Amino acid sequence: MRRLRHWGPGLLLLSPSLILLAVFVYGLIAWTTKVSLSDEHNALGSKGFVGLENYQNLFTNDIQDRFTHSLKNLLIFTLVFLVGAMFFGLLWAFLLERGIRGEGFFRTVYLFPMAVSFIASGVVWRWLMNPLKGDDAGGLNAVFGGLHLDFLQSTWWTNPDWGMASMAMPAVWQLSGYVMALFLAGFRGIPQELREAAAMDGASTYRLYRNVIFPQLTPVALSALIILGHMSMKMFDLIMSISGPQWLTEVPAVYVWQTLLTSDYAKAAAISIVLLLLVAIVIVPYLIYTNRVEKSR
Amino acid sequence: MTTVTAPPAAVETLAPRVRPRRSFGPASIIKYLLAIFFLIVVLMPLYVLIVTSFKAGSDIGVTSQWNLPTHWTTASWGKAWTALRPSFIRTFELAIPVAIISSLIGAANGFVLSRWRFPGADFVFTLILFGMFIPYQAVMIPLREIVTTVGIPPGIPTLVFVHCVYGIPICTLIFRNYYATTVPEELVEAARVDGAGLLRTFTRIILPISIPGFVVTVIWQFTSAWNDYLFAIFLANTRNGPITIALNALAGAQSPDYAASMAGALITSLPTLIVYVLLGRWFIGGLMAGSVKS
Numbered sequence: 118m119r120r121l122r123h124w125g126p127g128l129l130l131l132s133p134s135l136i137l138l139a140v141f142v143y144g145l146i147a148w149t150t151k152v153s154l155s156d157e158h159n160a161l162g163s164k165g166f167v168g169l170e171n172y173q174n175l176f177t178n179d180i181q182d183r184f185t186h187s188l189k190n191l192l193i194f195t196l197v198f199l200v201g202a203m204f205f206g207l208l209w210a211f212l213l214e215r216g217i218r219g220e221g222f223f224r225t226v227y228l229f230p231m232a233v234s235f236i237a238s239g240v241v242w243r244w245l246m247n248p249l250k251g252d253d254a255g256g257l258n259a260v261f262g263g264l265h266l267d268f269l270q271s272t273w274w275t276n277p278d279w280g281m282a283s284m285a286m287p288a289v290w291q292l293s294g295y296v297m298a299l300f301l302a303g304f305r306g307i308p309q310e311l312r313e314a315a316a317m318d319g320a321s322t323y324r325l326y327r328n329v330i331f332p333q334l335t336p337v338a339l340s341a342l343i344i345l346g347h348m349s350m351k352m353f354d355l356i357m358s359i360s361g362p363q364w365l366t367e368v369p370a371v372y373v374w375q376t377l378l379t380s381d382y383a384k385a386a387a388i389s390i391v392l393l394l395l396v397a398i399v400i401v402p403y404l405i406y407t408n409r410v411e412k413s414r
Numbered sequence: 415m416t417t418v419t420a421p422p423a424a425v426e427t428l429a430p431r432v433r434p435r436r437s438f439g440p441a442s443i444i445k446y447l448l449a450i451f452f453l454i455v456v457l458m459p460l461y462v463l464i465v466t467s468f469k470a471g472s473d474i475g476v477t478s479q480w481n482l483p484t485h486w487t488t489a490s491w492g493k494a495w496t497a498l499r500p501s502f503i504r505t506f507e508l509a510i511p512v513a514i515i516s517s518l519i520g521a522a523n524g525f526v527l528s529r530w531r532f533p534g535a536d537f538v539f540t541l542i543l544f545g546m547f548i549p550y551q552a553v554m555i556p557l558r559e560i561v562t563t564v565g566i567p568p569g570i571p572t573l574v575f576v577h578c579v580y581g582i583p584i585c586t587l588i589f590r591n592y593y594a595t596t597v598p599e600e601l602v603e604a605a606r607v608d609g610a611g612l613l614r615t616f617t618r619i620i621l622p623i624s625i626p627g628f629v630v631t632v633i634w635q636f637t638s639a640w641n642d643y644l645f646a647i648f649l650a651n652t653r654n655g656p657i658t659i660a661l662n663a664l665a666g667a668q669s670p671d672y673a674a675s676m677a678g679a680l681i682t683s684l685p686t687l688i689v690y691v692l693l694g695r696w697f698i699g700g701l702m703a704g705s706v707k708s
Contacts, residue, residue, distance in 0.1 A: 130616075138583075146552055229460075232690035240463075252477075351550070353644050361666060389554070396549055408536055
């Protein structure tokens with residue numbers, strides 16, 4: 118009883134949030150799951166429970182394999198986005214890491230795209246990725262033309278095979294600065310003594326980074342990957358803004374929206390739940406791991 | 415462990431410990447050249463936005479995209495402003511309450527989960543945190559139904575409510591880690607020994623030293639509410655929704671007015687960019703908070 122008096126008020130203060138999240142996160146996920154198992158394919162409502170039929174249809178019976186196509190798009194987008202943002206983020210952090218004149222300025226500029234919404238940046242990227250080439254070229258193609266690097270000209274996201282790789286470019290532009298900030302904090306969290314000790318042992322700069330510094334950055338890299346990865350899975354705004362909803366660039370998040378417009382709630386719910394599972398496969402082990410590491414300290 | 419948050423004080427850790435060296439060897443010249451090269455690349459889209467927004471007529475074309483305007487005009491800015499003004503004001507009515515309410519909730523939760531803990535607090539925290547990662551599509555279908563049933567007025571009030579609810583995880587995370595690293599356990603214990611209850615301890619002792627945490631959550635929530643498009647498009651429309659919807663309508667029309675679209679994109683980004691430039695140091699802290707946990 119005395120212990121309850123001790124921590125009871127805390128739980129009470131927390132309870133409104135807990136109730137809201139229980140309802141609006143877990144409750145609504147359960148609700149969506151239920152819809153995904155029903156035959157609510159129009160605004161008239163559901164007639165009954167159909168088991169996993171909606172899921173099965175997505176994978177085996179979707180027109181033109183629309184769902185698997187959207188997953189393929191998502192995969193290409195995610196790979197390019199993760200590799201690109203991690204690469205530039207690490208490179209920029211590396212450039213600024215040992216101190217450089219005007220560092221604050223560089224940092225601010227590298228990071229500013231982060232403050233802009235995908236909807237706003239999509240307006241200009243739509244122009245930069247203009248597919249016209251040669252004399253009609255605009256945007257990036259004009260830059261490549263002007264630099265006599267014509268072979269780099271591309272049809273960007275309108276390319277049916279690798280268009281999604283171009284679609285990741287604005288996302289890389291927007292988030293690399295963020296990854297840089299993470300790595301920069303990581304670099305500067307490494308005790309100076311560690312570097313000095315390595316220098317005393319006569320380690321070359323290469324070996325210093327390879328064997329001392331980079332291993333220390335693994336946790337930062339992991340959290341950056343988690344943040345970028347879950348953002349990528351949810352990618353919606355950017356694609357809506359650059360290409361609008363269309364077959365060529367469709368990802369599951371956009372597919373849900375398109376399906377909702379036709380009032381096929383059961384199908385939209387099934388796609389959302391697959392998307393949720395994809396995120397959960399990565400996030401849940403990460404959260405458990407984080408919780409455990411924290412406890413063991 | 416460095417995983418989901420560094421305290422806002424992490425900003426300070428960004429400052430270089432080593433003064434830039436004075437010597438300019440080949441390695442450092444390459445470093446500066448690369449840094450400047452990437453600076454230009456990052457600024458390129460901004461350049462196109464700005465020059466296009468001041469163009470008119472035949473100046474606006476795909477092939478002349480990189481040229482400066484032959485005649486500078488602010489006509490497109492006027493046009494964009496007329497199209498965006500109502501939603502611009504509405505978005506302030508959205509983002510400001512969201513920033514304030516979310517921060518207060520986050521502070522209370524973070525305090526309980528770090529300094530007034532109960533059995534199973536870590537597990538509960540993990541359950542809260544999960545809410546931050548979910549794709550919102552997985553709640554969107556019933557969400558639309560539930561807010562209508564509950565009777566929250568459509569448009570901005572609904573969006574305020576929704577952003578506050580789904581902002582709970584990140585704000586709780588930021589404050590939990592802020593308190594865990596900056597408020598000594600002894601301070602809270604001493605208050606308890608003196609007979610101060612939870613609310614008294616929180617309002618008298620904790621809140622006054624929470625400003626850095628508030629700066630982070632306020633910036634974070636303001637920015638994400640301002641930039642949100644997903645909730646907006648699901649729960650509002652061009653007549654009662656925020657600026658992202660209005661901008662997408664302006665820029666995504668069949669034959670869009672490019673100059674006005676670009677001016678509109680700049681108008682839309684201005685508030686978050688101003689917040690970012692003025693409070694950049696803390697903004698960076700906020701970014702760390704969303705990602706690095708210590």
